Amino acid sequence: MALESWGMLGLFLSAFISSTIAPGGSEAVLAYLVNSQRYVVGQLVVVATIGNTLGALTTWWLGHWAAKRYPAEALLPDSRRKSLRTVRDWGSWALLFSWLPIVGDGLCFAGGWLKLSLFSSIFAIFLGKALRYIAVAYAFL
Template sequence: MQFETFGVVGLFVSAFISSTIAPGGSEAVLAYLVNSREYAVEQLVAVATVGNTLGALTTWWLGLWAAKKYPAETALSEKQRNSLRTVRRWGSWTLLFSWLPVVGDGLCFAAGWLKLSLFSSIAAIFFGKALRYIAIAYAFI
């Protein structure tokens, strides 16, 4: 594998991992690659957004799976129940904020738990994450 390809693949992996339960630093990887000027900014933003969105959808799916096995009132902590209430109130719109550290994972999990529309969930997650990566990329040009 060529080094240039590894940079983009590394960004994808970092973005995916950053959007699941595990912590990650996809913003730093994106900033580094933008500063390297070896890649088109649009390509980097697209790769980071897709990776981060797929990671968030993994968390959404885990919420859907968990809802089948455990009732919300008995299985969740108070913090998790708060996320559930917020998502129940605002629906898929809350997923525009899925990029937020710590809180975003809970929102995606709650959206899956509540069985929100997959299509509207993908759209909101993708849009919110794309705006964040665009802002980060252009801050480092």
């Protein structure tokens, strides 16, 4: 089935999956759909941002759950411990960088682990991801 037939739903699913611990390429899907000129670019950016934010919040909730079950920092691999320290130092503002590959998942996980404010976390995650998708869309206009 052609990517264009999936349209907005395909973009949403790609963005959601790309923002969980599974790898993905939502930027490529967004670029393809922007180039197709079949959709309003602003709508594409909003759909991608919402999907990617919801995926990141899934990782945030996993961190929140993990903190209840496994409170010891020592159980985390080194990459997650670094994310935990970064988020502890910067608070919710660190989640502005949740769009970064590999590191972003760790930041979201750490935000949940540290039980950062859900609303502050959503705001920072959404803003960071929106700015990234705006830049990608602009680059392919």
